[in-house]
Amino acid sequence: MQYFLDFMGRLHPLIVHLPIGFILLALLLEFSKNKFKEADKVVRFIMLWVILSGSFSLLSGYLQYTQEGYLWKTVERHFYLGIITLLLSLGFFIFLRNRTFLNRIPRIFFPISLLVSIIITGHLGGNITHGEDHLTAPLKAFSSDFLEDKSKAKEFSLNERNFKEQPLYSAVVAPILSKKCVSCHNTKRTKGGLQMHSFEAILKGGKNGAVVNFDNPELSELLVRIHLPETEKKHMPPKSKKQLTKAEIRLINYWIEVGAPEKQTLGQLGIKRELIAPFLKKEEVKFYPDLGLDTPDPEIIQSIASKGLIISPVKRGANLLTISTLNLPEFNTTQLEELLVIQKHLVSIDLSYSAVDDSVFEVLSQFPNLVQIKLNQTQITGKDLHLLSRLVYLKKLYMVETALNGETLSALQEFPSIEQVFVFQPDRNIIEEVELSPDLQAIIEFGDALLPLLTNEKESD
Numbered sequence: 001m002q003y004f005l006d007f008m009g010r011l012h013p014l015i016v017h018l019p020i021g022f023i024l025l026a027l028l029l030e031f032s033k034n035k036f037k038e039a040d041k042v043v044r045f046i047m048l049w050v051i052l053s054g055s056f057s058l059l060s061g062y063l064q065y066t067q068e069g070y071l072w073k074t075v076e077r078h079f080y081l082g083i084i085t086l087l088l089s090l091g092f093f094i095f096l097r098n099r100t101f102l103n104r105i106p107r108i109f110f111p112i113s114l115l116v117s118i119i120i121t122g123h124l125g126g127n128i129t130h131g132e133d134h135l136t137a138p139l140k141a142f143s144s145d146f147l148e149d150k151s152k153a154k155e156f157s158l159n160e161r162n163f164k165e166q167p168l169y170s171a172v173v174a175p176i177l178s179k180k181c182v183s184c185h186n187t188k189r190t191k192g193g194l195q196m197h198s199f200e201a202i203l204k205g206g207k208n209g210a211v212v213n214f215d216n217p218e219l220s221e222l223l224v225r226i227h228l229p230e231t232e233k234k235h236m237p238p239k240s241k242k243q244l245t246k247a248e249i250r251l252i253n254y255w256i257e258v259g260a261p262e263k264q265t266l267g268q269l270g271i272k273r274e275l276i277a278p279f280l281k282k283e284e285v286k287f288y289p290d291l292g293l294d295t296p297d298p299e300i301i302q303s304i305a306s307k308g309l310i311i312s313p314v315k316r317g318a319n320l321l322t323i324s325t326l327n328l329p330e331f332n333t334t335q336l337e338e339l340l341v342i343q344k345h346l347v348s349i350d351l352s353y354s355a356v357d358d359s360v361f362e363v364l365s366q367f368p369n370l371v372q373i374k375l376n377q378t379q380i381t382g383k384d385l386h387l388l389s390r391l392v393y394l395k396k397l398y399m400v401e402t403a404l405n406g407e408t409l410s411a412l413q414e415f416p417s418i419e420q421v422f423v424f425q426p427d428r429n430i431i432e433e434v435e436l437s438p439d440l441q442a443i444i445e446f447g448d449a450l451l452p453l454l455t456n457e458k459e460s461d
């Protein structure tokens with residue numbers, strides 16, 4: 001339904017030309033009615049179509065107003081004149097049927113007033129779609145300012161690393177204003193006499209003078225307007241438009257409070273992190289690497305699945321696989337070797353509760369792209385754990401409730417990408433058995449690994 005209303009609304013600029021055409025045709029006939037025999041009847045017939053197509057135009061126009069968020073103030077006069085045009089058409093139609101009270105009005109009133117009303121209605125309509133100066137705009141087209149409007153909305157480009165070197169105005173304030181204010185305050189549409197497409201234009205102010213008050217920043221018209229309640233007529237941006245977010249308002253406040261500087265950077269101003277945080281682009285950290293691998297052979301996948309292993313892609317389209325032996329408590333290192341046919345595609349393996357022993361490390365080290373390995377509740381002691389240092393993507397390693405010898409953990413020092421290692425043992429405290437560097441202690445989880453286990457499961461999906 002929503003789409004339908006939207007569609008109908010958008011049809012308005014198209015549909016309106018129907019009644020306009022009909023009216024012009026009727027007027028043409030009316031003004032040369034002496035040349036035709038049954039002119040009255042034909043004009044009446046055309047007026048009927050004016051009424052039908054005109055009503056439809058009115059409806060679609062109203063929908064366009066509600067669906068596309070025009071200000072009522074903008075469309076008001078066009079809307080009322082549309083109704084007047086429709087009423088005049090109805091009047092003329094009734095007049096032409098004769099013998100009604102309307103026939104006391106001189107006939108010439110109808111064609112003349114219809115002509116005037118469609119010209120005004122049409123012009124007001126044009127102002128809405130093309131801007132108030134659409135008739136005179138071509139004259140200004142050569143001024144350089146006019147071209148400036150066409151530059152795209154400014155974009156945020158801040159991130160965690162570069163934000164301190166960025167100027168507050170151009171990197172944050174301008175993109176906000178560009179998104180939420182400039183559509184009405186630019187060189188082409190200068191609502192309230194105010195332009196906001198550039199720093200200089202903002203300082204120049206609007207028809208009521210400066211909008212930034214350097215003596216009393218909090219009294220700046222620009223701030224006053226955005227802080228007015230949304231129901232207030234003077235609130236900016238107008239109610240029907242996309243509103244500023246709290247973070248955006250806080251930032252504009254800050255900018256004006258520190259004197260609306262143009263060039264000063266966020267670092268120089270010593271801006272508080274929480275003010276700027278909502279505008280920082282998050283740099284996506286990928287859990288699995290982009291390897292650009294071909295799709296694994298479906299037959300191989302089939303045969304692996306038929307052995308009772310759980311095999312699935314880690315995410316759609318990535319051609320990376322995860323395997324679990326959860327259903328196979330007898331699964332051992334020899335069977336693991338058979339999986340070397342998908343050596344490169346395997347990025348995550350869960351061998352928990354299986355029958356693997358320390359020989360597993362040698363085989364695992366031959367899967368070059370492993371990111372996550374789970375060996376919970378297995379026989380391993382950690383002998384040969386050091387072989388896994390060959391795995392350049394290995395980030396997470398689980399060895400909860402095993403026969404782990406704490407001494408072997410020092411090998412982790414050589415692991416290039418390791419982020420977390422879970423070694424919780426229910427009946428002993430590994431942390432007391434070994435001495436590890438602070439770096440290693442920071443990544444090893446000695447405690448109850450059950451909670452991190454759960455959260456991790458989610459992330460790596």
Ligand code: HEC
Pocket residue numbers: 071177180181182183184185191192193194205206207208209211221222225226233234236237238241244
């Ligand atoms: C939908 C169009 C529209 C948008 C978007 C818009 N304004 Fe306006 N603005 C107007 C109109 C219309 C006026 C003149 C009527 C009035 O004073 O309320 C105006 C007037 C103003 C004035 C007063 C200028 C003067 O000197 O009288 C300020 C300040 C202002 N706007 C700031 C803003 C800010 C800041 C934003 C963005 C957060 C914004 N406007 C977004 C339409 C808009």
